Amino acid sequence: MRYLGDKARLLPFVLRTLGRGGINVGSAHDAFAGTASVSRALKAEGWRVHSSDLLMSSYVFQRAYVVADRADPSLSEMARHLSNLQPRESFISRHFSPAGGNVSEGRMYFTPANAARIDVAREELEEWKRGAKLDDDSYYLLLAAIIEGADRVANTTGVYASYMKRWQPNARRSFEVVPELPVKGSQPAKAYLLDATDAARSIGQVDLLYIDPPYNSRQYVAYYHIPEILARGWTESGPAIRGKVGLLAGEEGRSQWSHGRRVRKLFSALLSATRATYALVSFNSEGHLEPEALLSLLTKASVDGEASHFSQQYRRYRADSDREGRHYHRDIALEHLYMVRLR
Numbered sequence: 105m106r107y108l109g110d111k112a113r114l115l116p117f118v119l120r121t122l123g124r125g126g127i128n129v130g131s132a133h134d135a136f137a138g139t140a141s142v143s144r145a146l147k148a149e150g151w152r153v154h155s156s157d158l159l160m161s162s163y164v165f166q167r168a169y170v171v172a173d174r175a176d177p178s179l180s181e182m183a184r185h186l187s188n189l190q191p192r193e194s195f196i197s198r199h200f201s202p203a204g205g206n207v208s209e210g211r212m213y214f215t216p217a218n219a220a221r222i223d224v225a226r227e228e229l230e231e232w233k234r235g236a237k238l239d240d241d242s243y244y245l246l247l248a249a250i251i252e253g254a255d256r257v258a259n260t261t262g263v264y265a266s267y268m269k270r271w272q273p274n275a276r277r278s279f280e281v282v283p284e285l286p287v288k289g290s291q292p293a294k295a296y297l298l299d300a301t302d303a304a305r306s307i308g309q310v311d312l313l314y315i316d317p318p319y320n321s322r323q324y325v326a327y328y329h330i331p332e333i334l335a336r337g338w339t340e341s342g343p344a345i346r347g348k349v350g351l352l353a354g355e356e357g358r359s360q361w362s363h364g365r366r367v368r369k370l371f372s373a374l375l376s377a378t379r380a381t382y383a384l385v386s387f388n389s390e391g392h393l394e395p396e397a398l399l400s401l402l403t404k405a406s407v408d409g410e411a412s413h414f415s416q417q418y419r420r421y422r423a424d425s426d427r428e429g430r431h432y433h434r435d436i437a438l439e440h441l442y443m444v445r446l447r
């Protein structure tokens with residue numbers, strides 16, 4: 105899934121940097137896991153991975169792509185069944201498609217046909233779970249596939265902060281549940297639906313802490329509220345939503361890291377809470393924190409007063425919101441990694 109700040113395209117850079125820093129395969133805490141792309145790559149390299157994030161949608165990806173080790177032989181059959189159920193309108197239809205009429209206030213996130221397919225698939229999966237008809241790994245693999253399948257047919261430019269006013273070609277395709285197969289790991293992994301610093305405290309000693317926080321005022325729970333609703337599921341009344349695009353009403357999932365003035369303090373708290381030997385920090389210069397401020401924080405926490413800096417150019421894709429459609433334009437950005445030895 106396309107996710108702001110995801111590191112999918114930068115994995116070779118991250119792994120190469122660990123090699124250059126002389127950090128051997130061991131145990132890691134990916135503290136701001138997001139799509140779990142880094143956790144997944146570390147697991148494939150043989151690391152014992154702990155991962156955390158505030159969002160349930162991220163927890164689902166962590167469980168599916170990192171914790172799950174094997175796929176049930178009937179996984180594809182279950183996915184086909186979920187894709188081909190008789191569509192039935194429920195929460196997503198009512199609130200995020202024109203099928204909801206006045207209730208959805210004309211929100212055009214999904215066509216009525218896809219919204220009803222997503223609704224029935226999500227509710228059937230929950231029924232299976234309640235009836236103990238599938239194991240945990242299969243549940244999370246299928247739930248991740250529902251979130252990613254819905255994302256492929258979402259009538260957006262990639263984030264859910266707004267929807268397009270005309271149906272885009274991807275939105276007209278049929279919603280499908282296509283699970284990915286889990287990566288086989290040599291070490292068991294653990295996922296935490298928890299604040300990074302709290303997770304660091306409960307995880308204890310690890311070789312590596314990877315830090316990739318939000319650096320600006322975007323709240324991920326507001327940019328990805330529909331994946332989050334799909335991840336959490338709903339009861340009869342559904343979650344409380346508000347505003348023009350149907351954001352989640354509660355405080356759950358909102359991050360302190362998106363408040364510029366608090367980032368330094370939060371960084372220091374995380375670095376004091378962790379018992380990691382090394383910290384690797386992803387940084388881009390478009391956020392609240394100045395590179396000098398980060399460097400000063402890191403060298404203070406470092407055991408030898410030093411921090412190594414690595415950078416790489418990459419092509420970035422940006423949603424082009426000026427035009428109707430999922431157009432992206434490319435530009436060149438610089439991605440930075442800082443590495444420090446903490447003990």
Ligand SMILES: C[S@@+](CC[C@H](N)C(=O)[O-])C[C@H]1O[C@@H](n2cnc3c(N)ncnc32)[C@H](O)[C@@H]1O
Binds near residue numbers: 107158
């Ligand atoms: C830049 S993204 C991480 C991207 C990730 N490395 C990837 O490849 O997908 C930042 C993530 O931090 C999460 N986050 C924000 N505040 C957090 C906190 N206090 N503790 C843990 N995660 C948090 C957000 O939900 C978001 O998923």
